Amino acid sequence: MKSTLPAIALLIATATAMAQETKPTDESAPLLSATLATTDKESFKVTLDPIENGSIELQPPLSDDGAYELGTVVTVHAKPAEGYSLDSIYYSVPGRWGAMYHESLTDEFKFTIDQEKHIGASFIEADAVAHFDLRHNIVYAIPGKKELKYDVYSPKGAKDLPIVVIIHGGGWSSNDEDIMRGLARELTKDGTLVACSIDYRWIGDNDGDEKPNSMANLIEDVFGAIAHIMEHAAQYGGDASRIGVTGDSAGGHLSAAASILIEQIGSGGSGVREGIYHFKPTYLPGGKSAEDVRQQMLTSIKAAAPSYGVFAAEGLKGFQRGMSGQAAEATAPQSHIPDSSVRSVPQYLTRGTKDFLIRDDGVAAFLEALQSKGQTVIYDQVEGAGHAFFDWKPNNEVKATFAKYGVPYAAKMRAFFEDHL
Structure with missing residues (x-):
């Protein structure tokens, strides 16, 4: 079996570059004040991308020279053509891997001009x-500067x-x-699943x-989001006792x-005490402890479909911020797979044959580890x-890729969840 280290090193480099180039730049961004204070430019060019099947209106209107003054708050309204619905309003900025998009799924989007934007x-189609x-x-929670949110498709x-x-x-x-x-x-197409x-x-x-x-x-955070979703499941038309996860x-x-790591939910903290690596959900329903949530999730989370991910501790060490090898091990699903006789958690795995970040041998190792524990697993x-x-993304190339590969394999994923939930 080939080593996964070259791919993992590339993944780490890619993540670092993406992190440096995709920090929020809208009006709520924590770095905005520093940007305004350090730039020498008084205005920035704005490019309006060609729009199909609808129109947008900017307030204040874009000047004749195609620029806005630094710090201008721009409000964009969108109107779809007949037979169409809004997908998103967006602005994009340059990045190492192409355009980086910031979006709103509502018909109004406000953001601040602090650099050149499209x-x-x-x-x-409606x-x-x-x-x-x-x-x-x-x-569902605000543990730091960023509000943590989710969208529900019922x-x-x-x-x-x-x-x-979906993560x-x-x-x-x-x-x-x-x-x-x-x-x-796609997961909600048959009317058989709610997606969050x-x-x-x-x-x-x-x-x-x-x-x-x-x-x-x-x-x-993930466990906190799931706890919030389960608490409000009935409002979304969902059943809190039948949860699947994908990402x-x-x-x-x-x-x-x-x-897989549900057994590690608890109040003890992660690495605070030697040998203790618990995950305390960022959100806890009123009157419930982390241990209460753990018991509920042990019976409610019934299946998963993790796509082209990193599952072993070896691939996660570079993201542990100087913590011990035990910390990486604690966050590695491959190290904690329960025996199917104790808890069954079927898995549907996918990976593209031309994926330059995630190697087949890494996913295959996770597949073999699941099989060794008697778990039901499919690898496509x-x-x-x-x-x-x-x-x-609001990008024709990305949309075409999704249509070619995402749509048919989302249908397979949907069938998997329908079978196991």
Whole structure:
């Protein structure tokens, strides 16, 4: 078996670069005041991207020279053409890996001009989004500077349906829940599942938090989001006793962790005392302890579909911020798989055959570890697909990739969850 270290090193380098280049730049960003204080420019060029199937209006209007003064708060309104619905309003900024998007799924988006930006909107056929109701930006916790949110996609008339929680990727250090909306739409297509797409803190200081966030903190956010979703499941047309989890890339790791590391939920802290590595959910329902939530999740989280993720401690050591090897081990799903006779947690794994970040041998090792514990597991290699084919952005290339690979494998994932939830 080939070593996964070269791919892991590339993943670490990619995550670091993405973290440096995708920090929030809208009006709520913690770095905005520093940006305004240090730039020498008085105005920045704004480019309006070509828009199909709808229109946008900017307030204040863009000047004749195509620029806004530094610090201008711009409000963008969007209007779809007949037969279409809004996908998102966005602005994008340059990044190492191409355009980096910041989006709003509502028909109004406010942000501050602090650098050159592209502004635009994406629209989608109304029929593609007519089957669900969207609850946008539900805040479940504020453990640092960033509000932690999730979106709920409930099929029309949903009642007591299983819930699939979706966890986005981005090197644990970029993106938010909006990037998984394509998958959420596909999972709800048959009207058999509710989908909840969640956000979490970024690792290290990428959110602007004074105290760097550890990998354990991110897992605590995921458990907190699930606890909040379970508490409010009936409002979403869902059944709190039937939960599945999925995610891609970093979200692949976090979704596997959410399904496998439940026994480690507790109040003891992570690494605070020698040998103790507990995950205390960032949100706890009123009157419930971490231990109460653990017992509920042990019986409620029934299946997972982690896509092209890192599952072994070896691949997670570089993200532990100087903590011990035990800390990496504690966050590694592959090290804590329960025997199926104790707790069954079926897994559906996917990876593109042309994925340059996640190697087949890493996913295969996780597959073998699951099988050794008697767990039900499916591993689908997606012929011709690269990394992140489950992502959705207001970008025609990304949309085409999702249509080619994401749509058919989302259907397989949906069938898997329908079988096991």
